[in-house]
Amino acid sequence: MKFINYLESIAGIDIFPMISLIIFFLFFVILLIYLMLSDKQEILAMKNLPLDQNES
Amino acid sequence: MEVEHFEYDNRTPRDFAIASIVFGLIGMIVGLYIALELVFPNLNLGIPYTTFGRLRPLHTNAVIFAFVGNGIFAGVYYSLQRLCKARMFSDKLSRIHFWGWQLIILAAAITLPLGITTSKEYAELEWPIDIAITIIWVIFGWNMFGTILKRRVQHLYVAIWFYIATFVTVAVLHLVNSFAIPVSLFKSYSWYAGVQDALVQWWYGHNAVAFFLTTPYLGLMYYFVPKAANRPVYSYRLSIIHFWALIFLYIWAGPHHLLYTALPDWAQSLGVVFSFMLIAPSWGGMINGLLTLRGAWDKVREDIVLKFMVVAITAYGMSTFEGPMLSLKNVNAIAHFTDWIVAHVHVGALGWNGMLTFGMLYWLFPRFYGKELFSKKLANFHFWIATLGIMFYAIPLYWAGLTQFEMWRDFTEDGFLQYPNFLETVTQLIPMYALRSLGGTLYLVGFCVMIYNLYKTAKAGSFIADEAAQASSLPTGATPGRVAGEHWHRVIERRPTQLLILSLVVILIGGVIEMVPTFLIKSNIPTIANVQPYTALELQGRDIYVREGCYTCHSQMIRPFRFETERYGEYSKAGEFIYDHPFQWGSKRTGPDLQREGGRYPDSWHYNHMDEPTTMSPGSIMPAYPWLLDDDLDTASTPAKIRAMITLGVPYPENYDRFANMDLMKQSNEITANLKASGIETPPQKEIIAVIAYLQRLGIDIKGENKVIFSTEASLVNPSK
Numbered sequence: 001m002k003f004i005n006y007l008e009s010i011a012g013i014d015i016f017p018m019i020s021l022i023i024f025f026l027f028f029v030i031l032l033i034y035l036m037l038s039d040k041q042e043i044l045a046m047k048n049l050p051l052d053q054n055e056s
Numbered sequence: 057m058e059v060e061h062f063e064y065d066n067r068t069p070r071d072f073a074i075a076s077i078v079f080g081l082i083g084m085i086v087g088l089y090i091a092l093e094l095v096f097p098n099l100n101l102g103i104p105y106t107t108f109g110r111l112r113p114l115h116t117n118a119v120i121f122a123f124v125g126n127g128i129f130a131g132v133y134y135s136l137q138r139l140c141k142a143r144m145f146s147d148k149l150s151r152i153h154f155w156g157w158q159l160i161i162l163a164a165a166i167t168l169p170l171g172i173t174t175s176k177e178y179a180e181l182e183w184p185i186d187i188a189i190t191i192i193w194v195i196f197g198w199n200m201f202g203t204i205l206k207r208r209v210q211h212l213y214v215a216i217w218f219y220i221a222t223f224v225t226v227a228v229l230h231l232v233n234s235f236a237i238p239v240s241l242f243k244s245y246s247w248y249a250g251v252q253d254a255l256v257q258w259w260y261g262h263n264a265v266a267f268f269l270t271t272p273y274l275g276l277m278y279y280f281v282p283k284a285a286n287r288p289v290y291s292y293r294l295s296i297i298h299f300w301a302l303i304f305l306y307i308w309a310g311p312h313h314l315l316y317t318a319l320p321d322w323a324q325s326l327g328v329v330f331s332f333m334l335i336a337p338s339w340g341g342m343i344n345g346l347l348t349l350r351g352a353w354d355k356v357r358e359d360i361v362l363k364f365m366v367v368a369i370t371a372y373g374m375s376t377f378e379g380p381m382l383s384l385k386n387v388n389a390i391a392h393f394t395d396w397i398v399a400h401v402h403v404g405a406l407g408w409n410g411m412l413t414f415g416m417l418y419w420l421f422p423r424f425y426g427k428e429l430f431s432k433k434l435a436n437f438h439f440w441i442a443t444l445g446i447m448f449y450a451i452p453l454y455w456a457g458l459t460q461f462e463m464w465r466d467f468t469e470d471g472f473l474q475y476p477n478f479l480e481t482v483t484q485l486i487p488m489y490a491l492r493s494l495g496g497t498l499y500l501v502g503f504c505v506m507i508y509n510l511y512k513t514a515k516a517g518s519f520i521a522d523e524a525a526q527a528s529s530l531p532t533g534a535t536p537g538r539v540a541g542e543h544w545h546r547v548i549e550r551r552p553t554q555l556l557i558l559s560l561v562v563i564l565i566g567g568v569i570e571m572v573p574t575f576l577i578k579s580n581i582p583t584i585a586n587v588q589p590y591t592a593l594e595l596q597g598r599d600i601y602v603r604e605g606c607y608t609c610h611s612q613m614i615r616p617f618r619f620e621t622e623r624y625g626e627y628s629k630a631g632e633f634i635y636d637h638p639f640q641w642g643s644k645r646t647g648p649d650l651q652r653e654g655g656r657y658p659d660s661w662h663y664n665h666m667d668e669p670t671t672m673s674p675g676s677i678m679p680a681y682p683w684l685l686d687d688d689l690d691t692a693s694t695p696a697k698i699r700a701m702i703t704l705g706v707p708y709p710e711n712y713d714r715f716a717n718m719d720l721m722k723q724s725n726e727i728t729a730n731l732k733a734s735g736i737e738t739p740p741q742k743e744i745i746a747v748i749a750y751l752q753r754l755g756i757d758i759k760g761e762n763k764v765i766f767s768t769e770a771s772l773v774n775p776s777k
Contacts, residue, residue, distance in 0.1 A: 020565065024304065031300060035293045047288040049139060049213040050279050 058529050060208065063522035065143055068150040069134035070424045070519065073417060075158055076126035077507060080413075082165075083118030084500050086111055091493045094646065095486055097669075097677040105169040107679045109605025113180040114168040119405060120178060120268060122161045127413040128272040129157070129196070132219050134420060135279040136203055139213045141527035145202025149195050156192035160185060171603035172242045175638055176257050178264050179233050183244045186234040193230065197223045204552045208527040212552060214295040218275030220552060221303050221559045225267040228563065233260035239700045240693065243599070247704065250633025251318055254641055259310035265401075266306035269409055270372075274302075277345050277369065280416050284361040290347035298340035300562075305334050307563045312383035315392065316615040317641065318630040324385075331383035338376030345369040360435040364415030367443055371407025375400060393611055393645040395485065396457025399450045406446045406499055414438065414506060421510045427517030434509045442502040448495030456488035465619035473622055478648035483675050584631035587757045588764045589706045590750070592694050592716035593723040597750030599697070600743055601640065604681065611642035612651040612754065625652035625755065632758060635706050647678060652755035659727055660734035662748045684744040689724075691717050691741070708766060715767040723749055 090111045093099045100106040137144055144150050163185050167173070173180040181189070200223060204216065233256055236244035246253050282289050289295060311319060311327025346369055349356060356362045378400055381387050391397055422429050429435060463481040466474035475481055590598060601607075614620050616627040628651055633639055657665075661672055666684050669676040695713035702708050708716075724740035727748055731738055738744070756762045765771075 023565075027300070027304075028297075031297060035296060038293075043292050044288075046211050046213060047292040049209065049211065050135070050215070050282045051286065051288060 059526055060529050061524065061526045062143055064137045064525055065133070065147060065150065065521075066424055066519070066523055067521045068144065068147075068154060069130045069420065070521075071154050072126045072130035072133060073420055073424075075154075075161075076123055076130055076413065077417070077510070079118055079122030079126060079161060081500075081503060081507065083115060083123050084496070084503060086115045086118060088493060088496045088500055090115055091489065091496055093679070094489045094677055095493060097679055100679050102680065102682065104171065104604075104681075104683050107604065107681075109608050109679075110169050110171055110173075112605060112608040113173055113177075114165065116178055117164050117168065117180065118161070120264065121164070124269060124273075124405075124409045124413070125157065127409070127416070128222075128268075128276070129153070130420070131276040131280070131416055132200070132272065135215060135276065136200065136219065138525075139209065139216055139279065140203055140207030141209050141525070142203055142207050145199050145206060149199040149202075153192060153195050153199060156188065156195065160188050160192060163188070167242070171605075173602065173605065174236065174244065174246065175602040175605070175607055175640065176233065176246065176253075177261055177643060179230075179257070179260060182242055183234070183236055183238050184241065186230070186236075189230060190227075193223075193227055197227070201552060201556075208530055210530065212555070213278070214289075214292065214299060215275040215278040216552070217299050217555060217559075218271045218278065220556050221299070221563075222267050222272040222275070224556055224560045225263060225271075225303070225307070225563050228560070229260045229263050229267065233257060237700050237703055239696050243693070243697075245697075245700050245704060246638035248637070248639075249704070250636045250639050251320075251630045253637065253639040254314055254317070254633075255311065255319060255323065257639070258313035259307075262310040262313060263307060265404070266302075266309070269404065270306075271302065273409060273412055274341050276412060276416060277341070277365070280361075280412075280419060281345055281348050281365050281369075284359065284365060284415070284419055285349055285352050285355060287348065287352060290344050290350065294340055294344050298337045298344065301337035301340070302334075303559055304562055305330050305337060307565075309334060309383070312388065313643065314641075315383070315385050315388045316617070317613050318628045318633065320630070328383050328385060332380045335377060335380040338379075339373060342369055342373035342376065345372075360429070360432060360439065361415045361419045363436075363439050364411045364418065367439075368408050368411035368415060371403055371411065371446070375404040375408060378403070389615070389617065390461045391457060392615075393643070394457035394460045395453040395488070395644075396461075397644065399453035399457065402453070403446065403450050406442075406449060410499070411442065414442070417506070417510060421513050422517075424519060425514050425517030426520050427513055430509050430512035430516060434505050438502040438505045438509070441498050441505070445495050445497075445499030445502060448498055449492050450495070452488040452491035452495070456485040456492075459488075460485060464623070465617070467619070467622075473619065476623070478623070479673050479675055482646065482677060486677070582629075582631050583634060584629060584758060586760050586762070587632055587634060588762070589635045589701070589708055590753065591723055591764055591766075592698065592720040593746050593749040594753045595697060595701070595750075596689055596691070596694065596720070597746035597748070598640075600684070600747050601750055602638070606650075607640045607642040609642075609644065609646035609678070611645050611649045613641040614649055614651050620649070624649045626758065629758065632755070635701075637701070637704055637706075650751070650754055654752045654754040654756035658734065659730045659748050659752065660736055662751055663731055663736055663738070663744060666744055666747065684747055685738065685742060687743045688741050689743050689746050691720060694720060709768040711769065712766055715769075715772070719767050 089099070089106075090108050093108050093111075100108070104110065133144060133150065160181075164181055167182060167185065168180060172182050174182060179186075200219065204212065204220075235247035237247060238244045248256050278289055278295060308330035309327055311323045312331045313327075315324050315328070317324075346366070349362065349366070356366055382391050382397070382400060391400075418429060418435055460481050463475045463484065468474050612628075614624045614627045621627055632651075633641075663685070665672040666681045668680045668682075669678040694716045698708055698713040698716045702712070721740070724745045727745050728738060728740040753762070
């Protein structure tokens with residue numbers, strides 16, 4: 001059974017995998033850029049959340 | 057900012073921790089018992105409730121949902137409060153969640169040995185329990201979100217993201233996979249059939265591993281490892297990337313459980329590609345966990361909690377390396393249906409889930425009871441015996457898996473199977489099964505030592521049910537909006553609801569693309585003209601096959617390899633399973649494949665074999681099923697079953713529910729007469745007759761020899777029609 005069967009059966013489905021790939025790719029590119037640009041201090045603060053407890 | 061005083065609820069996490077221990081003990085004892093049944097087949101003592109087929113689902117459900125499940129809730133209820141600096145949203149919901157979950161487990165422990173099962177692996181519980189699970193799961197989510205919304209901390213720590221993804225995805229998985237049509241209070245048929253049912257089941261099955269055994273435990277790792285090491289996680293950035301990558305990829309990986317089966321090729325390839333990519337985020341998590349200890353490795357020598365956690369993370373790394381390898385088609389061809397898979401999952405379950413749970417418990421109990429751990433020495437003993445136990449468990453089974461595969465595919469020089477008798481490939485493994493039981497015993501001994509140690513710790517201290525804490529309230533207006541110059545992801549991090557929706561979208565994309573084509577497009581499942589619905593008697597026999605859990609040891613899926621077609625016959629086609637609600641492909645061959653069992657042996661062979669397997673196959677490790685020979689078939693259920701099948705689209709004639717039992721009696725009498733000719737006297741209404749009818753039907757339709765005639769109103773009026 002070949003993938004072509006499904007491509008033929010859904011109108012315009014050929015663009016679906018492309019869209020998925022682009023969404024997938026862009027999501028991670030943006031995520032990486034954001035992480036590289038993000039503020040060090042804030043990352044540090046979040047990192048320390050479990051340790052910052054002032055428990056009794 | 058005003059400083060607020062409040063109390064953390066320790067009772068709920070403590071109760072979940074105890075439940076995890078109690079059910080862990082039961083789950084592991086059942087596991088050991090069924091492992092021993094493979095060495096001593098009579099160990100079920102001749103009763104139905106203790107056969108391998110009925111107890112194996114109990115073992116898997118107990119370990120996954122009771123031991124690990126309660127472990128998750130213990131860890132989540134403990135860490136969430138502290139990460140949010142707030143008491144749980146509602147004590148009442150916490151109580152309902154706790155007792156509701158335990159009742160569900162109890163219901164499972166009662167129904168599964170009784171043979172009340174859907175036969176869908178890790179989702180065997182019948183529909184009323186499924187509904188209860190849904191309700192309790194929503195209560196858990198409600199309580200969790202309530203707590204997150206009333207938190208006193210601006211940001212959501214990464215552990216909480218993992219908890220949210222777990223909540224969302226498990227809800228979706230459970231709902232989609234449990235779709236079924238009830239026949240009675242304790243019986244339902246899967247909404248899906250054959251290939252579709254298999255795809256949905258393993259989409260669920262693999263993601264149960266992903267979102268029940270992995271993501272929540274990664275969340276726990278991100279909380280408890282830094283706590284135990286007293287240093288922050290190695291890279292917070294890595295944790296964010298690895299979170300999104302993990303949930304993006306995991307949801308697609310399910311079809312790797314169905315390589316070389318009748319599942320369409322494209323779906324198999326999709327599963328392979330995504331499973332292989334999974335190695336990246338999985339190892340991202342492992343590296344992040346291990347490197348948290350950079351510069352603090354000396355602590356691992358001293359600290360018992362860290363010891364357990366290091367082995368847990370290492371086991372996670374090993375099994376998430378092995379997983380992608382196993383999903384390559386060439387490796388999968390070897391490992392699938394063998395004990396290799398059993399070894400693989402136990403490295404995950406005993407190593408990753410077990411050891412992390414133990415580490416967490418050793419960390420929690422002294423804090424619950426305000427007392428140092430009773431004995432470090434005993435904890436050390438537990439650590440070593442558990443580690444040793446895992447090795448004694450896994451190594452023999454890897455060996456067994458490879459041995460069995462080699463024996464399956466060996467040909468003589470003349471081109472015949474070297475081991476044509478399947479049983480030879482099983483008896484060869486019994487020493488390995490014995491060693492594996494030893495491994496399990498060691499692990500269990502360690503577990504009991506832990507129970508004693510924690511009990512003594514609790515006894516010496518006094519329980520701190522409400523732990524006083526203080527935190528500043530959030531500055532007003534600081535919660536939802538976006539502060540100027542701030543990045544968008546920050547906004548998401550502060551908004552649990554958006555995070556929930558985004559992760560829901562991410563996993564739904566995967567699920568929809570994978571499943572919708574198989575449902576919508578007819579050409580995915582080519583129908584075969586000769587394949588007809590089961591007769592009423594065969595259907596009843598099939599339900600007994602499901603009840604007894606035959607699928608836990610026998611597959612019904614012949615892969616297109618010469619060594620399989622030579623042994624079992626023509627390879628399986630998707631179109632052969634269109635009336636199989638639920639599918640019975642199985643995942644492990646402790647016994648031979650049964651898809652072309654029909655016509656292989658006379659009826660009398662099956663009768664004697666069920667009564668005492670060793671009379672027909674000396675040395676067989678299959679339990680005897682004498683009750684099938686004694687118990688009467690429940691024919692009162694036939695009309696309801698036929699009606700349910702008609703609703704599901706199985707093309708029985710109109711009003712066939714009224715004539716089904718008549719046909720059933722006719723077929724029973726034929727088989728009884730057959731048996732009589734072979735010198736076996738039995739009344740026609742016994743269960744064994746239905747089982748024989750089903751087994752003799754298996755896989756014969758495509759040979760074109762079988763023609764089923766269903767009685768209809770017209771045929772009764774005019775018998776010639």
